[in-house]
Amino acid sequence: xxxxxxxxxxxxxxxxxxxxxHALAAALRAxxxxxxxxxxxxxxxxxxxxxxxxxxxxADRWSARAEALxxxxxxxxxxxxxxxxxxxxxAWVLSDRFLDSSRAYQGQGxxxxxxxxxLHRIGSDGxxxxxxxxxxxxxxxxxxxxxxxxxxxxxxxxxxxNDFHRAVADAxxxxxxEESSRVQAIDASGPAEVVTERLLAAIEDLLP
Numbered sequence: 001x002x003x004x005x006x007x008x009x010x011x012x013x014x015x016x017x018x019x020x021x022h023a024l025a026a027a028l029r030a031x032x033x034x035x036x037x038x039x040x041x042x043x044x045x046x047x048x049x050x051x052x053x054x055x056x057x058x059a060d061r062w063s064a065r066a067e068a069l070x071x072x073x074x075x076x077x078x079x080x081x082x083x084x085x086x087x088x089x090x091a092w093v094l095s096d097r098f099l100d101s102s103r104a105y106q107g108q109g110x111x112x113x114x115x116x117x118x119l120h121r122i123g124s125d126g127x128x129x130x131x132x133x134x135x136x137x138x139x140x141x142x143x144x145x146x147x148x149x150x151x152x153x154x155x156x157x158x159x160x161x162n163d164f165h166r167a168v169a170d171a172x173x174x175x176x177x178e179e180s181s182r183v184q185a186i187d188a189s190g191p192a193e194v195v196t197e198r199l200l201a202a203i204e205d206l207l208p
Contacts, residue, residue, distance in 0.1 A: 004034075004087040005206050008098040009199075011135035012169050016188050016195065017096050020135065023196040025094050031207070036086040039096040040074065044081035047074035064110040068119060071102045076123035083127075099124075100132055100183065104171035108164075113171075131203055134176050135188035135195075139166065 007024075009017045018039075025035045041051040050070050054062070062070065075098070086093050099120055107113045120126060139162075176185040184202045188195050 002090050002208065004089070004091045004093060005130045005203075006083060006087060006093045006095070007203060007206075008095045008100070008129040008132045009135060010097060010100045010104075010132055010172060010183075011137070011188065012165055012172070014141075015135035015137050016192070017135055019192060020188070020195055020199060021094050021096050023192065024199050027196060027200055028092055028094075033208075034086075034089075034091040036082070036091050036093045037096075038078070038082055038093060040078060040098055040101065041071055042074070043078040043083070043095065046077040046081070050074040050077075064106065068102065068106040068111055068116060071106060072116075072119040072123040075099065075102070075120070079124050079127055095129075098129060098132070100134075100172065100175055103175065104168045107171065108167055128182065130182075130206060132175075132183040133199055133202055134172055134183055134185045136172075136185050137188045139169070141189065 009021050009024075011017055021037060025037050028035045040047070041054050042048045050073060054067065054070055054074070083093050083095070099116075102120070103113050103116045107116045117126075173185070176183045186195070186198050186202060
């Protein structure tokens with residue numbers, strides 16, 4: 001049995017990751033592949049419990065260091081309980097966010113990118129996706145989509161200031177430039193089905 005592939009979808013708020021993950025999963029299933037859809041933080045029983053801690057409460061509920069440690073713990077459980085077993089049986093795993101979100105969101109201020117990568121090495125043995133698809137949108141369009149989706153119900157991370165989200169977008173762009181063999185930027189504008197075709201084209205070389 002062939003080892004499965006691990007694909008992550010990344011991007012800022014309102015980029016369409018969840019919508020595109022479901023569409024990409026359906027397209028891969030139509031090709032006869034077993035597909036596991038998952039998310040971060042979350043994706044396993046332990047990680048979902050940590051998700052509830054991370055995304056609720058006041059903006060100051062966790063320090064930057066505590067938040068990064070919680071994300072790393074959730075990811076370690078997610079990989080151990082969900083991702084690796086699925087890959088071992090030949091399934092493809094699609095995750096809405098993964099390590100690069102921690103790097104972009106938590107790797108600012110008190111913690112550096114190197115700090116986040118060190119936590120990932122300790123917690124998850126440095127495990128990386130086969131391909132990361134970075135959905136990109138102009139800031140105004142992404143903000144409009146996020147507002148239409150969430151209304152006034154933003155979580156404690158999505159509700160941070162615009163300057164924070166601009167810094168996140170800049171970090172994602174840097175990953176795509178510096179790690180282009182793994183991270184591919186995908187234009188997320190236009191009809192949803194067109195964006196899905198762009199995603200499929202970006203993983204065509206991995207397909208059996």
